[in-house]
Amino acid sequence: MRNAAADLPDLVQEVFLRLLRLDDHEAIRNSQAYLYTVASHVLHQHALRRAAVTENADVTDIASDLEHTYTDPATLLELEELYERIGQGLKESAPRAYATLILHRCEGMPLQEISERLGVSYSMTKKYLAQAVRYLERQLEESREAR
């Protein structure tokens, strides 16, 4: 990925400021989707502004750079290996969190069904999933720092 990060310095800040401004009623009705919509608008507008001030820059430059990361087979393989390694770590340290993650994310199994199959409460299953999410995040941070 080129210098996309350096080119997009104020994005999160802007998403945050818009979240502060927006109408409560609308925000609350569909809050998560609203966050994504705001973020996507900010990103899009930024790309437009960038295209307007930069020579030879295409609106879709950033997009295509990033998209390349996810369609290039070599990069994808690298990503699969990274997640495989992190998944193994989670499997060894917290098998239940790992099973919950795989069943929910990859098999599409509803959390209710997972709790029945594991023989634990529904709220415990949610804790397992949150544990898995935290683990992924920390490990990805570590691998990012190692690079």
Added chain:
Amino acid sequence: MSKPKVPRLSNQILDEASTWFVEFSAGDLDQTGREEFIRWLRTSPEHVRAYLQISAHWDESGVLEASAPRDVDELIAMARNDTNVVPLGSRQATRDTAPADADVEPSAVPSRGWPRRAIAAAAGALAIGLLAGTWYYTNRETYATGIGEQRTLTLDDGSVVELNARSRIRVVYDTHRRDIELLQGQALFRVAKDHARPFLVRAGETSVGALGTQFDVYRRDSGATTVTVVEGSVAVSTRATAGVALEPVEPSIPEREPRPVNGASVLVAGEQIKVLGSAATKVAHPNVLAATAWTQKQIVFQSTPLVEVVEEFNRYNRRQLVITDPGIRAIRISGVFSSTDMNSLLNGLRDLGAFAFTEKDDRIEIAHQ
């Protein structure tokens, strides 16, 4: 230029963000919960970053599928064997490695001094999240229905999937393949023509390859899979023939000889095949309308064993039917029922006078009269 150093999320923010993420993922938030979520987001840009970063990585984590164990039962057994059942918060789990200032909350109001590189890194994560999300969403995604719920999905290539109740499919599309895995339940596929990319449906041991056709695949909990062709033709193979490349069959090629499946078997419109393990048998006089009646919100039974009737009923009702008397499992039932009014089926069974019903809170037990 060198990569900007990305600061770690604090333990507290990571805990909060992942808990919120799971609440949304489970679909458990009511009005009050959503209000709280918005309030939480508005507390700090760091919260916004944490949440977007987790969303981005969640989308990305679809690649876990490549290395995930194939066997769901084994995975569950492995998890149940683990005696350390209480998940630790990240506070304990990462105490040793977390940066010293990790627990310090950033100020509620973003100051001008918010590190520029932090914003830049977060923006990168945000951008990746949005695009990765889009890509994985359309290319590698699982769809599921609950009890009594049916969904119609239009895939990228224009193919339409009707998903029956209590069913799950995984869709993997790329430039040279259209792979669908029926993980559970039943789906009707209307396949858009694309000669460059075969359309392949896998259901356990069974594979169905198609080109511009319409067919139904029903993967029963018992392990048996039924394939019914409504239009055109498909090629069906079992695990035993997995080494054989499965070539989609042009509908124009006639294939009349019914034959046992040994290698890929070709099925044309109006035909049906049942696969159990590596054994497959063509159904002598299949009723295609009955097999696809569910798309019209109807269920048709034609000399159907009670055990299958019960499985069908349980796809549409939270309150499950349970056979407590093995002797009645094979009793055959016929009739047309509405899948949106399952009392019609229950009343129909009652009217037969052959069964005794015991109503419990979460289930209805059925025994011999």
